[in-house]
Amino acid sequence: MSGLSLERARELLCSTTTEAHLFEHALGVSAAMGAMARHFGADEAYWKAVGYLHDYDYQQYPEEHLQHTEEPLRAAGVDEETIWAILSHGWGLCSQVEPQTPLEKSLFTVDELTGLIGATARMRPGGLSDLEPASVKKKFKDKKFAAKIDRAVIRQGCELLDMPLEEVIALCIEGMREEMDALGLGPKEA
DSSP, X not given: OOOOOXXXXXXXXXXXXXXXXXXXXXXXXXXXXXXXXXXXXXXXXXXHHHHHHTTTTTTTOGGGTTTTSHHHHHHTTOOHHHHHHHHHTTBTTTBOOOOOSHHHHHHHHHHHHHHHHHHHHHTSTTTTTTOOHHHHHHHHHXXXXXXXXXXXXXHHHHHHHTOOHHXXXXXXXXXXXXXXXXXXXXXXXX
């Protein structure tokens, strides 16, 4: 099993990233990956660490995302399995690394999906606390809502995982709910 811990993932991301919204995205993906790991009976701490680190080069190289990830992470002592998983989340978009393992397929899918879940939760007084998968699925169908979120990637990811969209949404909500206050997605004060 990999040696990447969440603590090390945080250190590495902090070395390249300063924008609060990118740390929030990292936390959301990390939390969702924890729930996916539980679903697959995998190492939750490791999956969370990979989720946290997945956008390692994004702030510095938004137009060349994942082109400045492999060598710096290798030099920092990150194992090949982790580097490969991180590269695979950009498959078909900014990377040619096809997701093969449940970890890689999950990261590919939840990267976009956590954005849709967060945007849906922001519209509700209860935030993530009472968010139902059906509400997110309804927003998924509304192409004008959170229009930058690539629904085709989410659909493709669910196909790779061989899981229905609603089930993946439910797992991501469950994971993100554990971090809802840190994500600013808790219930709004009345």
